[in-house]
Amino acid sequence: MRLRRRLVVAGLALLVAAAGSGGQTTQAAPPAQASPPGAWAQYCSQAQPGTVQVVFLWTPSRQGQQWLDLSVFNNGFTPGTVVGVGPLSPDAWGFVWDGLLPGVTHYVRVNTLTPWGWQPSATAAFTTGYCGPPPPAPAPRTCCKICTTGKACGDTCISRSYTCHVGPGCACNG
DSSP states (O other): HHHHHHHHHHHHHHHHHHHHHHTTTOOOOOOOOOOOOOOEEEEEEESSSSSEEEEOOOOOOOEEEEEEEEESSSSOOTTSSOOEEEOOOOOOEEEEEEEEEETTEEEEEEEOOOOOOOOEEOOEEEEEEOOSSSOOOOOOOOOEESSSEHHHHHEEEEEETTTSOOOSSSEEEO
16 A cells, blocks of 8 residues: 555656646757768878778768768678777868778768767768779689680580580680
8 A cells, every 4th residue: 555655646746747847848859960971082091002091071060079980881880890980079070091991882971979869970882992003804714625626615615516505614715
């Protein structure tokens, strides 16, 4: 009986408190998000040869500290697949990221810690260029058989008058 009375008294206290505030609570609207960062410029890294340095620019929301998140996976920035830099000041509008992999598509966002919680920007995608010589061409294939009187068909030679019905193999026309 005592427990029930305490619960009723506590419930009445909550009702009185709600009635005193008009029964409504107000919250400020969540802040605007930062604009998605753009890969404004790319350079060959001097500090880490063979990698790329990227200059990112964005418009901050100025609602709190910011982190720049980067991933090579388009998976919503799942934990364990993201690297980040921060905190950056609320009015930071750019960052130079050195040492990125060449020839890889990256995904980037600005994540701002506001009084309302995390406010991520939209995700932007970009592909880094290559520094130095282009990647090597694929090695020429080796031939298991060179067809001089017929034509290559898969891993063997057939008469030139026949139609080949198998995919490419190791036989070469010679």
